[in-house]
Amino acid sequence: MRHAMAAEALLLRKRLAPFVVGGGWVVMVVGFGFGVPYIVYATLDPVKQAADRAELLATLLPAAAHTTAAGSYPLFGGAIMLILGVLITGSEYRWGTWPARLSQGPGRAGVVLAKVLVGTAAVVLIATAALAASLVASIVVASVEGRSLTWPAASAIATALGATVFISVAWMSVGAALAVIFRGVGAALGAGLLWTLGLENALSGLAGVVPALEPVRAILLGPASGSLVAALGVPSLSEGGAVGVAAYMSAPAACAVLSGYIVAGVALATVLIRRRDIT
Amino acid sequence: MTVRQEVAHRPAPTATAPAAVELDGVTKAFGAVQAVREVTLRIEPGQVYGVLGPNGAGKTTLLRILLGLVRTDSGTVNVLGRAPGTPETLRDIGALIESPAFVPHLSGRTNLRVLARARGVADAEVARVLRVVDMQDAADRRVNGYSLGMRQRLGVAAAMLGEPSLLILDEPTNGLDPDGMASMRSLIRDLGGRVTVLLSSHLLGEVQEVCDRVVVLDKGAVVAEDSVSALLGAAGSRTVAVWAHPMDVAGDLLRSNGAWTDAVRAGGGDDPHWRLELDPGGVPELVRALVEGGVEVHEIRRERRSLEQVFFALTDNSSGSTGSGT
Numbered sequence: 001m002r003h004a005m006a007a008e009a010l011l012l013r014k015r016l017a018p019f020v021v022g023g024g025w026v027v028m029v030v031g032f033g034f035g036v037p038y039i040v041y042a043t044l045d046p047v048k049q050a051a052d053r054a055e056l057l058a059t060l061l062p063a064a065a066h067t068t069a070a071g072s073y074p075l076f077g078g079a080i081m082l083i084l085g086v087l088i089t090g091s092e093y094r095w096g097t098w099p100a101r102l103s104q105g106p107g108r109a110g111v112v113l114a115k116v117l118v119g120t121a122a123v124v125l126i127a128t129a130a131l132a133a134s135l136v137a138s139i140v141v142a143s144v145e146g147r148s149l150t151w152p153a154a155s156a157i158a159t160a161l162g163a164t165v166f167i168s169v170a171w172m173s174v175g176a177a178l179a180v181i182f183r184g185v186g187a188a189l190g191a192g193l194l195w196t197l198g199l200e201n202a203l204s205g206l207a208g209v210v211p212a213l214e215p216v217r218a219i220l221l222g223p224a225s226g227s228l229v230a231a232l233g234v235p236s237l238s239e240g241g242a243v244g245v246a247a248y249m250s251a252p253a254a255c256a257v258l259s260g261y262i263v264a265g266v267a268l269a270t271v272l273i274r275r276r277d278i279t
Numbered sequence: 280m281t282v283r284q285e286v287a288h289r290p291a292p293t294a295t296a297p298a299a300v301e302l303d304g305v306t307k308a309f310g311a312v313q314a315v316r317e318v319t320l321r322i323e324p325g326q327v328y329g330v331l332g333p334n335g336a337g338k339t340t341l342l343r344i345l346l347g348l349v350r351t352d353s354g355t356v357n358v359l360g361r362a363p364g365t366p367e368t369l370r371d372i373g374a375l376i377e378s379p380a381f382v383p384h385l386s387g388r389t390n391l392r393v394l395a396r397a398r399g400v401a402d403a404e405v406a407r408v409l410r411v412v413d414m415q416d417a418a419d420r421r422v423n424g425y426s427l428g429m430r431q432r433l434g435v436a437a438a439m440l441g442e443p444s445l446l447i448l449d450e451p452t453n454g455l456d457p458d459g460m461a462s463m464r465s466l467i468r469d470l471g472g473r474v475t476v477l478l479s480s481h482l483l484g485e486v487q488e489v490c491d492r493v494v495v496l497d498k499g500a501v502v503a504e505d506s507v508s509a510l511l512g513a514a515g516s517r518t519v520a521v522w523a524h525p526m527d528v529a530g531d532l533l534r535s536n537g538a539w540t541d542a543v544r545a546g547g548g549d550d551p552h553w554r555l556e557l558d559p560g561g562v563p564e565l566v567r568a569l570v571e572g573g574v575e576v577h578e579i580r581r582e583r584r585s586l587e588q589v590f591f592a593l594t595d596n597s598s599g600s601t602g603s604g605t
Contacts, residue, residue: 002399003396003397003398003399004397006396006397007393007394007396007397010389010392010393010396011382011385011393014382014385014389014393015382015384015385016384091382095380095381095382095383096378096380097380097381097382099343099346099348099374099376099380100374100376100379100380100381100394100437101394101397102348103346103347103348103369103372103374103376104369104370104394104397104398105366105369105370105397105398105399106366106397107365107366110366111397277309277343277348277349277350278343278348278349279309279343279348279349
């Protein structure tokens, strides 16, 4: 396991994909979490829409930077982390490198676990970078608007970081499993993004009008992610917050669902890699 | 190249060492396709062992079974005294299966470092194997810029990481230029005796040159398994070429004798001679009959068939085909 981790860490460090995905995500968090809202804020009428402006500005200042960043994760962050998970395991199929990777010594389960653990480390770095960039963006906004720098509590920052990492690992695990199921990158990405951006949203939306679908929504990854972020105090879309954020379930229930996806994703990938012939 | 110095420090296996590879009644099917049928083999430590067979004969499946990448349906497999595919077994095996695959946008050196770390061997080992395959100069270039031959050498380097005691090489000279092929054969010959080498190749001359023993597979089953010399001897021992003068008189004599009616004229106008099937004990009688018939016998030579001829004879016969490469 130790050797598999060392190999995987070197491989991920030398690959471009984590940097592209992570860097792209940081830009998206800053752009859609702070850049676009600030443009909207600047176009609002200072007199007629003063209340809306104040409300919007409050989400862009350092005191709310951590929750604003977290609000980006339930929908778009999840999809990005799913892509990362697909690339971590699926690229081995694309390159044809599984036979070589699985004939060096570490067991198959160890190799898969190493991939997920190293991917988790990458996710921690990406989430930390996104949070740091959000704080920097909020400082810029505060400076431009002449507001004082009021910082969130360290515990609030840590909680938000923990929640975003938790959500990201769940999505990444699903992506890793999809790549193993489909034995490649293309089909896994297609299926994953179709599920994430299409079916999950459709089911979640329908559950609002068809009560029979509520139990289904309660076990979906997107609503669980949105509920956990909502528990941090991020307003839902209807309250002027981010897309995908809504308190569909309690924070413990959301954590249970996310944990379930992590366990199921890793277990499925491991079992398939162990059982299948590598040809 | 410094191949000899690089590999010479591994001690030769002892005579009492257990078999490097043992398969007993191994069978594997992929759906309706029977890839391997009841294969039983024993490969001694230090042997350079050839695996031959036409496309689809089951060679690569057999090699994957030894690595634990493919599980058998039935039969037992023992590799270096252990079950195949376990971490302990894999750490003692180096393998190049089919065309070598690497992360294309990483350098050759980085690819080897990733594999070395998985094996738990130091980066210094990467430098050693790169020297063995003479790839130091290109090691820091991206693999996607490598020629097929360079990838092949990198694949062999990867297989040698950690000085495994069993090397499984599937078409190791594929894509190499003549110099590279000669170097690779030299490397394999040098490794023999110290390391067990399992070599699959379509180049039958190569197998004949470097292997101690050979198994021929066809449609997943073993059709022959013996030392190279025994296979060549068994298959080629009856064909005799006769140079005599006058040729026509010799031909009449041969054909008039009921035992040699299969004699055929060969060699064209430059080197005319007669070829016929003859048991080893029949040569004196043949010479006597020709001389008594007034023919000068210039030379009689028993033809030694190549492994390629043996291979075609074995695989065509076993499949019931009437076509023959010889």
